[in-house]
Amino acid sequence: MTTNRRILLKSRPEGLPGPQNFEHVEEDLQDPPADHILVRNIFLSLDPAIRSWMDDVESYFPPIGIGEPIRSTTVGQVVKSNHPDFKEGQYVLGLNGWEEYSITPGAGFTNVIDETIVPSISNYLSVLGAVGLTSYFGLLDVGKPKEGETVLVSAAAGAVGSLVGQIAKIKGCRAVGIAGSQEKCDWITGELGFDAAFNYKECNGVAELSAKMKETCPDGVDIYFENVGGDMLEAALDNMNEFGRIPVCGLISIYNETEPQPGPTNLWQLVINSLRVEGLLIKNYLDRFPEGALQMATWLGEGIVCVGDGPPDSACLPPCPADCSIVPDGQVNVTDLLALLAGWGSTGSCDMAPPGGDGTINVTDLLALLAAWGPCP
Amino acid sequence: MTTNRRILLKSRPEGLPGPQNFEHVEEDLQDPPADHILVRNIFLSLDPAIRSWMDDVESYFPPIGIGEPIRSTTVGQVVKSNHPDFKEGQYVLGLNGWEEYSITPGAGFTNVIDETIVPSISNYLSVLGAVGLTSYFGLLDVGKPKEGETVLVSAAAGAVGSLVGQIAKIKGCRAVGIAGSQEKCDWITGELGFDAAFNYKECNGVAELSAKMKETCPDGVDIYFENVGGDMLEAALDNMNEFGRIPVCGLISIYNETEPQPGPTNLWQLVINSLRVEGLLIKNYLDRFPEGALQMATWLGEGIVCVGDGPPDSACLPPCPADCSIVPDGQVNVTDLLALLAGWGSTGSCDMAPPGGDGTINVTDLLALLAAWGPCP
CATH class of the missing domain: 3.90.180.10 (Medium-chain alcohol dehydrogenases, catalytic domain)
Known part of the structure; x- marks a missing residue:
């Protein structure tokens, strides 16, 4: 047996x-x-x-x-x-x-x-799976990017975010990423082709986050791809252009909170700028999985989307050893795994899942x- | 001269x-x-x-x-x-x-x-004007109601809200209104044809608002037409059905606030239920004003949309005398006007503009x- x-x-x-x-x-x-x-x-x-x-x-x-x-x-x-x-x-x-x-x-x-x-x-668990298809349908169907627009991505070195930025580039947009370390920023701008990035850990509060967004998105933000919530959402709302779109994929800043966290104070921006905020679940697109998977497989084959190895020194999680070797070699040690679990969704300490987008x-x-x-x- | x-x-x-x-x-x-x-x-x-x-x-x-x-x-x-x-x-x-x-x-x-x-x-300032066209495009273009759905309207005895409910009925939806007095509730259910209504002033906090919504919308809410914000939005988010829509027309609960007010704590509902929240300004529809005005004029002429006289005892504003005679006779006294101005957008005390929708x-x-x-x- x-x-x-x-x-x-x-x-x-x-x-x-x-x-x-x-x-x-x-x-x-x-x-x-x-x-x-x-x-x-x-x-x-x-x-x-x-x-x-x-x-x-x-x-x-x-x-x-x-x-x-x-x-x-x-x-x-x-x-x-x-x-x-x-x-x-x-x-x-x-x-x-x-x-x-x-x-x-x-x-x-x-x-x-x-x-x-x-x-x-x-690859069916990453580029062709929930991660890849969330990026694909979330950006294209919910965000509806137009050539020349600015796409701002939170948790941009994470599994979903790193793909969202790459798809944005394929669609002729300017991709700007927010990540939790300079290494991650260098990785997404260097390896993945994001146009700009900044380390949110160097920002103290909404005003500084907002200023950094203004600096990296001088023409404003047309699409803010939301993985984080909290202060990040509030700062993004202040930087949205008229008719901006905010696909909401996740709100990792609240996952480990035991008390309800207040939402952004500036929802008035929704009215002023006629913004659209839309939550998305990949299960809404079950019938279109073949279309998305085929397109992602094609881009993967052409080498214009990469899953990547993550930033070279991937200190992805605060308590995690420098050699956070979960990805891409498929090995994991318990310490790393626990560090990963501990870091899931914690506010301001981890972007999301392991780096490298796998x-x-x-x-x-x-x-x-x-x-x-x-x-x- | x-x-x-x-x-x-x-x-x-x-x-x-x-x-x-x-x-x-x-x-x-x-x-x-x-x-x-x-x-x-x-x-x-x-x-x-x-x-x-x-x-x-x-x-x-x-x-x-x-x-x-x-x-x-x-x-x-x-x-x-x-x-x-x-x-x-x-x-x-x-x-x-x-x-x-x-x-x-x-x-x-x-x-x-x-x-x-x-x-x-x-009528061009009400049914055929910004008020009427905000209701028309806000409900139909942003909300996209389907026959049989439940449309919940805040500030439902107000200028916009009272029309939104009536248009919802024309489109075969169940219309439920939230207003600030029993008289207003009776007026919108009696005169305007809303299916149900409740007085939010009898509710203490989000939990009671949410319970009242559940009671009056037993099949959940498909469209929440938002004029208010604050606790009302938070309670509505808890009652939205999958793929629900929230056209945001106004947030009168914050207009007179001098300090930023926190947003709802339950934005996670956006993701869970794939909700769409969309701000709207009537100026986005300038090129379609003739279409909207003609339709509203037709409904007005057919008697299936009414502007109404407001509830009989229209104590619309807390400091306002019982005879709040701004509408419909076109007269106003300064005391009433100041009361009206004082009541604009104040939290929990006034629905919105004068009753009667004019x-x-x-x-x-x-x-x-x-x-x-x-x-x-």
Whole structure:
């Protein structure tokens, strides 16, 4: 009998998650019931959104139940199929969990992927997956960029932000990024082709953030791609041009807050400048995934979108060692992982997920390492 | 030589405006220069937006200058024309001021109106004017209502709100209004055909507002037409359905605030429910005014949109006498006017402008009365 190693949610985090919130179990693997498939997870995605699913709050998904595996998008291979739409050996993208094997109905979020159009199936978790398609549909469908416009991106060295800026450049826009270190700024302007960037950690409060935006966006901001919220949103509102658009992808400044945080004081800007603010979830675009994935795969193949290795000295998270080696080699050590979890969405300390815009990790490695979890260093 | 009576901005209000902020002058009337016209103002519109123009803040219009007449939309008649597009005797709608005569270039906001399609030319300041067209384009173009949806309207007994609810009904939606007295609620449900209404003054804080919304909108809110901001917006965000729309017409809860007011704490709802929040200014629709005005005139003629007389006991403003007789008889006394000005946009005390959705006033009467301004009672 095969053993399935799984990481379950043991208790709900208050604020930052820690090892006390997770449990590692080994269970005998069951056969899938009728109309279900058994998937061996090969890569999983570490997304800041997972943090919000750990809270006992009704959201676009129900919360992860206590005792359930941590929900996560994975790429895997069908090991056994009791569903007519899936064959053994096919690769699938699905919403599964932090576990070696998942049993899943052949519906909803599970889709067969074409492994021949990408360098690695892990690309389906980044450029061709939720991260890439959030960037693609968020910028193009919600933001509707026009050539020559200025696109300001928060968490710009993060998984989504780094792609948003690159797509903005493809569409003939000026891309300006906000990131949390000079190295990240250098990386997105040097490697990724952003036109300008600034380190928000050098700004103290809304006024300084706003001044930096004005300096880096002298013609104002037409699209502000929002991953952060809080002071960043307030400063951006002050810099928006008439008919500006604000796709809201995430609000990582609040994810680990236990008390409600007030919104921006300057919503009057919405009226003055006829602004549009629009929240987006990638699940709204399920029926257009093939279109987005094909376009992203094409850009990836042409080399005009890169996932990148992250900035050379990627001190992405405050407590994280300089060698934050989660990406791109697919290895992780527990200290790094805990640092990553601790940094998810914390205000002003981490942009978002690992640098480099990939965020994928080898499931076997992760589970092996998580099994050894001890107290946070 | 004809005398022009004018009300000028003498100083900028801090918080609530009072008589000390205005000056009444009588000046000799000048001839219009080339390409300008001389308009005798007959009706002017008292809009909450005027309050925001009194502040020294760059907005969608520049602030009213000290010593300039209070800016206001008026309907008037061309007395002398030095512009090829205007003839003497024609009626025009324009952005002029609180003065008997205005000299204005024959461009931008000044348009000849067709007085034959309406019961009164004052309708161009209400149903066919900024108020009516803000309702029309705000609900239809920004809100995009679908049959069977629920439209929640704040300041629903106000000039804009009362029309928004009626247009929502025409489009087959369920219209629910929020107003500041039981009389107003009875008026909008009884006279105007709203399906439900509640008095926000009976609600204490966001949680109670939100509960009342849930009670009156059991299927959730698809469109929240925003005139108010503050707690009302926060409560509405908690009640929005997936893909809900929030046209932002005004934020009267903040107009008289001298300190920045925090925004809603629950912007995360934008992401969870893929909401769209969009500010709107009627000037964005200048080229479509004829379309909107014709449709509103048609509905007015068919009797399916009514401007109404307001609720019978229209204690619209806290310090206002029970007989708040600004509308519909076109008379005003100074006490009432000051009460009206004091109530513009104050938090939780006044819906918006006079009840009844008209908001027009006879210029001659107003100026005669303003000339007698004394200290606020």
